[in-house]
Amino acid sequence: MMTExxxxxxxxxITRTFRAPRERLWRAWTEPTVLARWLHPKSLRxxxxxVAVDLRVGGGYRFTMxxxxxxxxxxxxxxxxxxxxxLIRCSWGAPGEPVAxxxxxxxxxxxxxxxxxxxxxxxxxxxxxxxxxxxxxxxALEELAMEIEGETNG
Numbered sequence: 001m002m003t004e005x006x007x008x009x010x011x012x013x014i015t016r017t018f019r020a021p022r023e024r025l026w027r028a029w030t031e032p033t034v035l036a037r038w039l040h041p042k043s044l045r046x047x048x049x050x051v052a053v054d055l056r057v058g059g060g061y062r063f064t065m066x067x068x069x070x071x072x073x074x075x076x077x078x079x080x081x082x083x084x085x086x087l088i089r090c091s092w093g094a095p096g097e098p099v100a101x102x103x104x105x106x107x108x109x110x111x112x113x114x115x116x117x118x119x120x121x122x123x124x125x126x127x128x129x130x131x132x133x134x135x136x137x138x139x140a141l142e143e144l145a146m147e148i149e150g151e152t153n154g
Contacts (some may be wrong), residue, residue, distance in 0.1 A: 100122035
């Protein structure tokens with residue numbers, strides 16, 4: 001299930017239940033090889049060589065997405081809070097853009113199910129733009145779902 005904050009509110013919240021253990025979702029958010037497979041909107045791909053993770057409070061991460069024309073889009077952030085395997089809170093942004101905050105909460109529902117709540121704070125609702133950050137995150141989380149379902153079923 002997906003839910004979102006009110007339009008115009010400077011927060012995007014998406015909640016979804018996955019048929020996968022919580023540790024699997026944690027790895028999807030923290031392991032570079034897994035991040036590279038899903039951390040991008042549908043029209044882009046993430047260069048696996050560009051993904052770096054220093055998983056500690058004060059550590060950082062970075063990745064570069066590439067479009068079909070070869071244009072690169074860098075993103076990076078700093079880990080602000082980590083509670084393995086239930087909470088990741090970090091800054092997020094691209095060079096020259098305002099920095100936002102991401103929060104990912106993972107709740108173990110038992111029976112190998114996990115509820116993930118994703119929250120993006122500090123970015124205005126730009127859903128009406130072609131290069132919408134909000135739409136990009138929605139698509140990236142759909143890519144995450146395909147990644148999790150593919151590994152769970154495959």
